Amino acid sequence: MTGIIPFLLSFQKGFCYASWQNNGYLTPESVSSLSLLKGLNTEWVGLVVTWYQDSAHIPDIRPCPERTPSDIAVSYAINRIHSLGMKVTLKLHIDCQSGEWRGRIRPDSEGLWFRNYLVFLKHYAQLANRCSVEQLNIGTELEGTTFNYESEWRRMIDTVRRYYSGRILYGANWDRYQTQVNFWDALDFIGIDAFFPLTNQYEPTLQDLLNAxxxxxxxxxxxxQHRMNKPLIFSEIGYRSIDGANIRPWEWQTPGRLIPESRGIAPNPFFSPYRAGLIYKEIRLYDIGGSLEESSRRSLYHSGGT
Structure with a gap:
């Protein structure tokens, strides 16, 4: 097709994989879950590691002894993923212990926050390099600390590249990737957490979703993407297994009637040959199961996005 950038990178078929336990990635359940992911035609795993700050305005960032996976656990998971023939994007998250969304982070002391964030980045850049991680996602939905802090992010990216030789991306929220990130040119990929609302219908047809x-x-x-001249990854995407999941897909706690098939239907409109990849959000430990839903996930990556 004309007007489309002919990227040489193959489409990345992936799932985010998260644990909020210190030793979660070391458990037999995690080993089994990763094997099941391989059976779902997964080629990439977005392995999530989270550090915390007390609230959106507190600049201290640190691992939580109970909830942050240990370096031993992360390294073990990376090696396990590689042994199964899959590749790794190490996906770095900051969350607030207060429950505030990370996009609301606006620290009282920006300088201290960025110094702490750089410690966080350097630590995992070195770990990723030691473990031959293919890609490093250096931030997720931190819209309160991006647009007005371009120079800080560029300095951090330069520092990360001194410690890590793989490819680097940042995951911007679906409604902010064009307006809140002004350092895309310093990265290897554009990352979008693609929770795009589609329709106002609780039971849309596939054609409704495609049209939207x-x-x-x-x-x-x-x-x-054409303007930035960069490959683009949907660093997160997902629609919950409930009626109306396509209306406000980012609202992960909203109650609704269980519709297992919806996970297999809603992402299909996003497949096209124009992006570098799609990382389905998100498989947690012990979350893979159920013959119908597993079948939907397998078909999602069986033929699409190649």
Whole structure:
């Protein structure tokens, strides 16, 4: 097709994989879950590691002894993923112990926050390099600390590259990737956490979803990718298994009637040959199971996105 950047990188078929336990990635359940991911035609695993700050305004960032996976556990998971023939994106998260969304982080002392964040980045850049991690996602949805802090992010990216030789991306929220990140040129990928609302319907058809995707979002993403001249990854995407999941897909705690098939239907409109990859959000430990849902996930990566 004309007007589309001919990226040489193959499409990345992946799942985010998260644990909020110090030793979660060391457990037999984790080993089994990773094997199941391989059986779902997964090629990439977005391995999540989270550090914490007390609230959106507190600049201290640190691992939580109970909830942050240990370095031993992370290294073990990386080696296990590689042994199964899959590749790794080490996906770095900051969350607030107060429960505030990370996009609301606006620390009282920006200088101290960025110094602490750089400690966080350097630690995992070195770990990723030791473990031959293919990609490093250096931030997720931190929209309160990006646009007005371009120079800080560029300095941190330069520092990360001194410690890590793989490819680097940042995951911006679906409604902020064009306006809140001004350092895309310093990265190897554009990352979008792609929780795009599609329709106002609780039971849309596949054609409804396709029409909404094409009419509301597709052309803007392609135009932006063309302008940035970068491969683009949907660093997170996911629609919960409930009625109406496509309306406000980022609201992960909203109750609703269980519809297992919806996970297999909603992401399909996002497949196209124009992006570098799609990382389905998110498989937690012990979350893989159920014959119908597993079948939907397997078919998701069986033929799409190649």
């Amino acid at each position: 995707w094409r009419n509301r979002w597709f052309s803007g993403i392609i135009e932006f």
